[in-house]
Structure formats: structure tokens, C-alpha cells
Amino acid sequence: MTGSRIVALGHYQPPKVLTNHDLAQLVETDDEWIRSRVGIRTRHIAEGESVADLAFRAAEKAVAASGFDASSIDLVVVATCTAIDRSPNTAAQVAARLGIAAPAAYDINTVCSGFSYALATADHAIRAGAATRALVIGAEKMTDVLDWTDRTTCVIFGDGAGAAVIEGVGEGEEPGIYPVVWGSDPSKGDAVRIDGWDPTISQAGQTVFRWATTQIAPLALRACEKAGIQPSELGGFVPHQANLRIIDAIAAKIGAPNAVVARDVVDSGNTSAASIPLALSKLVERGELRSGAAVLLLGFGGGLAYAGQVVRCP
Structure with missing residues (x-):
């Protein structure tokens, strides 16, 4: 393959929404203070869902939107800094739930730049011939690592996931993912x-x-x-x-x-x-x-x- 392209996307956010007014009941802050400093009005909070759960839900939507069978994916990469499980890693858990039989599967942690790192490594793997179709996911449960008494951080973060299905492009086709x-x-x-x-x-x-x-x-x-x-x-x-x-x-x-x-x-x-x-x-x-x-x-x-x-x- 001479490159790769994004075929489909999917995302997931847990249903619970925490507003700035809600946060004002937990810590000394208010809507004006938060919006003037970081511009945030609301954030989604995961309750009873793991990083793998969030990743799976976004990945399921991306795969469905791609029109491909999940079994055709041969590489799964998850970018996260909040996964608790060391083994099996999040990528392997998502692959198992999607029914992908034998993919290469790994997690990558470069925190906020993680998805771009993951997308680049998947693109490189396809260019090198090590994969043909990949699922790339960014998933975080930031609320697991928050100090809810620290107003400088607890007002900023939320939970969610996004995913992309990418595949190789052949000779003569323009790539859809350019150099990182x-x-x-x-x-x-x-x-x-x-x-x-x-x-x-x-x-x-x-x-x-x-x-x-x-x-x-x-x-x-x-x-x-x-x-x-x-x-x-x-x-x-x-x-x-x-x-x-x-x-x-x-x-x-x-x-x-x-x-x-x-x-x-x-x-x-x-x-x-x-x-x-x-x-x-x-x-x-x-x-x-x-x-x-x-x-x-x-x-x-x-x-x-x-x-x-x-x-x-x-």
C-alpha cells in the first residue's frame, strides 16, 4: 500500500451531563469563572462504564458506518492515558467484543496527542505492509483521575471516545492521511x-x-x-x-x-x-x-x- 485513508468515524459520550452550575455545588466556582477561563459549559461523566466500554461503543459505530465486517480489521490501536487494566490491554478488549479474531492490538499513551500518534502509527503499519485495515480509537475516562476539590482541574475534564476505521490505498490513489x-x-x-x-x-x-x-x-x-x-x-x-x-x-x-x-x-x-x-x-x-x-x-x-x-x- 502507498498510504491510507479514513473510511468512517464514530463517537460515544456517556449520558450523564455535568453543568457548570452542578460543579458549583461541589467546589468553589461558578459558570462565569469557568467559561471565562476555559470556555466550557458542560461535560459528560461516565458512571459504571470503563475506558474499554467507551472505546467499544465508539468503535462499534465507526465499524458500522464503514460498511465493513469487523473480522476484516487486522490492527486495533487505542490511545488512552486513563485505562486501569494492564492486561488485556484496551485494544484487545475492544477487539474481543467486536469479534475480531486475530488482530495486532496495542494501546498507546501520549496523553492529549494520543489519537494523532495512534493514527500515524496505524498509517505507518499499512504503508509498511504490516496491516491492511485498522481501527484507531481515542478513549478516556478522565473523571477517574480527578480531584473533585481542585477547581483548577475538576472543571476542565470529561469522558468520551472517538474512533476511525482506516484502510490502505493502492498505487495511483491519493492517500487520505498525510505525513505526521x-x-x-x-x-x-x-x-x-x-x-x-x-x-x-x-x-x-x-x-x-x-x-x-x-x-x-x-x-x-x-x-x-x-x-x-x-x-x-x-x-x-x-x-x-x-x-x-x-x-x-x-x-x-x-x-x-x-x-x-x-x-x-x-x-x-x-x-x-x-x-x-x-x-x-x-x-x-x-x-x-x-x-x-x-x-x-x-x-x-x-x-x-x-x-x-x-x-x-x-
């Missing part, structure tokens, strides 16, 4: 932490904000350059849904006047590795992105790791 631009800044890795046996997330918010708003836009432009696409040609921009102020700042610096910018953070909060596929799937489902449109995906956050690539909308 990825890397990290380990010297600032302590800015976002989820560590220990009973972890809670902590972050140096100002450090992450400054890094994201000053360092990420040039990387986004490099991803466009590697795809051979000008920012003005982008039909969509789907960054990690970290914070509305960060999203708007990066979008302004990229200069993509025709792009639909994903702002799902307003309704879903920050869902880490799930945020990009979740937001992308919603835009496609609502018909806000046309089939074949060039869309820039851009993950960044914990690590501090980043990854971005241009894809063609299914």
Missing part, C-alpha cells in the same frame, strides 16, 4: 502529571497555556507543508480540545479562513486522547465538513507531546 509532524518537549513534561498507583491529574496551567499558544501553531503549519496543502485550502481544523482560549489562539495564528474550527470543548470539556476523534466525528455527523475536505488534526498536551497531520474527510 510529531515530537515532544520532555523538559516541560512535569507540567501535566498523572502518576502513582491512585493518581489524580495535576497541571501547571500557565506553563501549558504559554507552550500551546506560542509553540504549536508553527508545528501545524509544518504539517500543512508536509501535506502539500496551504492553510487557505483547509476545510477544517480539529485541534485537541484543551481550552477554548488555546483553540482560538492557535486557529488565529494558522490563518485558515475557510476552515471549520472544532470547538467541541464547550459541550464536552477536555477529553484528552478522545477529544480529536470525538470532535471530528461530530462535525462529520452534522454535515459541517464535506467528504474529501482537507482537515488538520493537531494533538498537544501531556508529555509535553504533540502530533499533527492533515487528513481527508471521509
Whole structure:
């Protein structure tokens, strides 16, 4: 195969919705304080559902939308930083529930850039001939790692999952997933932490904000350059849904006047590795992105790791 393309998308969010007013009953905060700082109104909270449950529900929808039988998938990759189970990993659990007999299956953890990392590794596997059709999932249960007395973090995060089915394209066909631009800044890795046996997330918010708003836009432009696409040609921009102020700042610096910018953070909060596929799937489902449109995906956050690539909308 000379490349790969996204065939179908799917997403899932648990039914319980936690509003800013609800949070004001738990911690010293209010709707205005939250919206002015991070732009979030609501987030979804999983009760009695695991990371694997969330991943499976999104994957099931993506596979159904693809029109393929699940048995034709030979690679399953799950991006997550909140899975509790070490073995079997989340990818293997999802594969078993979908009835995929013998896939390569692994989890990947680069936190908020996880889906873009997972998508790139699946694309590389197809290009190398190690797979022909892959299921790539971002799934997080961030509420498992929250300190509900810490208003600087508990107001930000939510739970959910998004998934994509990708397949190889042959000689002469244009790929639908372009080269990735990825890397990290380990010297600032302590800015976002989820560590220990009973972890809670902590972050140096100002450090992450400054890094994201000053360092990420040039990387986004490099991803466009590697795809051979000008920012003005982008039909969509789907960054990690970290914070509305960060999203708007990066979008302004990229200069993509025709792009639909994903702002799902307003309704879903920050869902880490799930945020990009979740937001992308919603835009496609609502018909806000046309089939074949060039869309820039851009993950960044914990690590501090980043990854971005241009894809063609299914």
C-alpha cells in the first residue's frame, strides 16, 4: 500500500451531563469563572462504564458506518492515558467484543496527542505492509483521575471516545492521511502529571497555556507543508480540545479562513486522547465538513507531546 485513508468515524459520550452550575455545588466556582477561563459549559461523566466500554461503543459505530465486517480489521490501536487494566490491554478488549479474531492490538499513551500518534502509527503499519485495515480509537475516562476539590482541574475534564476505521490505498490513489509532524518537549513534561498507583491529574496551567499558544501553531503549519496543502485550502481544523482560549489562539495564528474550527470543548470539556476523534466525528455527523475536505488534526498536551497531520474527510 502507498498510504491510507479514513473510511468512517464514530463517537460515544456517556449520558450523564455535568453543568457548570452542578460543579458549583461541589467546589468553589461558578459558570462565569469557568467559561471565562476555559470556555466550557458542560461535560459528560461516565458512571459504571470503563475506558474499554467507551472505546467499544465508539468503535462499534465507526465499524458500522464503514460498511465493513469487523473480522476484516487486522490492527486495533487505542490511545488512552486513563485505562486501569494492564492486561488485556484496551485494544484487545475492544477487539474481543467486536469479534475480531486475530488482530495486532496495542494501546498507546501520549496523553492529549494520543489519537494523532495512534493514527500515524496505524498509517505507518499499512504503508509498511504490516496491516491492511485498522481501527484507531481515542478513549478516556478522565473523571477517574480527578480531584473533585481542585477547581483548577475538576472543571476542565470529561469522558468520551472517538474512533476511525482506516484502510490502505493502492498505487495511483491519493492517500487520505498525510505525513505526521510529531515530537515532544520532555523538559516541560512535569507540567501535566498523572502518576502513582491512585493518581489524580495535576497541571501547571500557565506553563501549558504559554507552550500551546506560542509553540504549536508553527508545528501545524509544518504539517500543512508536509501535506502539500496551504492553510487557505483547509476545510477544517480539529485541534485537541484543551481550552477554548488555546483553540482560538492557535486557529488565529494558522490563518485558515475557510476552515471549520472544532470547538467541541464547550459541550464536552477536555477529553484528552478522545477529544480529536470525538470532535471530528461530530462535525462529520452534522454535515459541517464535506467528504474529501482537507482537515488538520493537531494533538498537544501531556508529555509535553504533540502530533499533527492533515487528513481527508471521509
